[in-house]
Amino acid sequence: MHELSLAQNIIETVKQNVTADELTKVREVIVEVGAFSGVVADSLKFSFEAITSGTELNDAVMTIVDIPFCLKCNDCGNETSTEIPMLLCSICGSSNTQILSGDELRVKELKIAEE
Numbered sequence: 001m002h003e004l005s006l007a008q009n010i011i012e013t014v015k016q017n018v019t020a021d022e023l024t025k026v027r028e029v030i031v032e033v034g035a036f037s038g039v040v041a042d043s044l045k046f047s048f049e050a051i052t053s054g055t056e057l058n059d060a061v062m063t064i065v066d067i068p069f070c071l072k073c074n075d076c077g078n079e080t081s082t083e084i085p086m087l088l089c090s091i092c093g094s095s096n097t098q099i100l101s102g103d104e105l106r107v108k109e110l111k112i113a114e115e
């Protein structure tokens with residue numbers, strides 16, 4: 001139940017970013033989840049809904065934005081975007097690589113009802 005604690009962290013982040021007044025008006029929480037973050041998006045969403053049910057965030061829906069895994073090779077400069085995270089360069093096989101994207105888990109945006 002790794003996602004349960006992650007969902008709790010996300011809710012804390014939401015609370016830190018809105019006023020007490022706005023909390024009940026949060027309608028959508030947009031979360032970026034990288035392909036390499038190890039987070040199961042469906043499970044995270046389910047946990048979020050379970051925790052927020054009956055609370056100030058009852059009406060808030062979590063929207064997950066999938067961030068593809070992207071790797072840059074420091075040896076040959078190749079950039080690879082793959083569905084399955086690979087830490088070796090697909091061109092030269094080097095392990096001297098850096099992750100450009102795909103390991104993120106962050107709240108990207110909050111949508112709050114106007115009135």
Ligand SMILES: [Zn+2]
Nearest residue numbers: 073076089092
């Ligand atoms: Zn390479």
